[in-house]
Amino acid sequence: EVQLVESGGGLVKPGGSLRLSCAASGFTFSSYSMNWVRQAPGKGLEWVSSISSSSSYIYYADSVKGRFTISRDNAKNSLYLQMNSLRAEDTAVYYCARAFHWFGEFDYWGQGTLVTVSS
Amino acid sequence: QSVLTQPPSVSGAPGQRVTISCTGSSSNIGAGYDVHWYQQLPGTAPKLLIYGNSNRPSGVPDRFSGSKSGTSASLAITGLQAEDEADYYCQSYDSSLGVFGGGTKLTVL
Numbered sequence: 106e107v108q109l110v111e112s113g114g115g116l117v118k119p120g121g122s123l124r125l126s127c128a129a130s131g132f133t134f135s136s137y138s139m140n141w142v143r144q145a146p147g148k149g150l151e152w153v154s155s156i157s158s159s160s161s162y163i164y165y166a167d168s169v170k171g172r173f174t175i176s177r178d179n180a181k182n183s184l185y186l187q188m189n190s191l192r193a194e195d196t197a198v199y200y201c202a203r204a205f206h207w208f209g210e211f212d213y214w215g216q217g218t219l220v221t222v223s224s
Numbered sequence: 225q226s227v228l229t230q231p232p233s234v235s236g237a238p239g240q241r242v243t244i245s246c247t248g249s250s251s252n253i254g255a256g257y258d259v260h261w262y263q264q265l266p267g268t269a270p271k272l273l274i275y276g277n278s279n280r281p282s283g284v285p286d287r288f289s290g291s292k293s294g295t296s297a298s299l300a301i302t303g304l305q306a307e308d309e310a311d312y313y314c315q316s317y318d319s320s321l322g323v324f325g326g327g328t329k330l331t332v333l
Contacts, residue, residue, distance in 0.1 A: 210258070
């Protein structure tokens with residue numbers, strides 16, 4: 106069974122940092138590109154970042170570029186999102202999602218982890 | 225302001241057919257990127273509903289169908305059921321970056 110389990114969310118002050126993790130199981134992690142998608146409270150989905158299966162290609166939304174860093178460890182079947190210089194508008198549930206094809210659909214999603222940026 | 229435009233809400237009675245539009249531009253849907261659709265029930269993670277413009281994953285009822293033409297795509301739901309009440313999102317890519325529509329809330333009357 107495919108499972109994606111996010112962790113690392115919590116309350117952080119503006120300007121602070123947080124590192125999210127996504128533990129994958131039930132599939133060959135190294136064969137899939139991985140993505141982070143977020144959803145602010147009561148709002149729609151926002152694509153955050155994508156990383157290809159071998160980390161050769163990485164893209165970020167303009168809203169997080171220069172502040173967030175996506176990475177993965179295929180040996181540990183894990184995806185990460187290092188978030189620095191956090192702002193109130195980064196408050197959201199962060200989901201990890203897999204995609205078999207680059208520019209493909211997100212066929213499995215985790216349950217999400219809540220990040221709250223507030224003083 | 226989302227790159228892909230969806231109506232904020234649609235509604236229909238049980239058994240009826242509803243459609244949800246997703247309008248893009250020449251840099252995303254019109255550039256040849258596929259459109260995918262997700263269903264999000266209250267308090268849950270999104271679930272893939274349609275991929276590659278018109279394909280249904282295993283387990284998705286054939287009441288759900290998708291199409292794409294030019295710079296737009298649409299999701300159709302026939303035989304509306306109470307459990308279809310949810311938020312629906314279209315997704316594609318724009319100059320290699322992921323983009324979502326603003327989401328459409330479907331209300332089953």
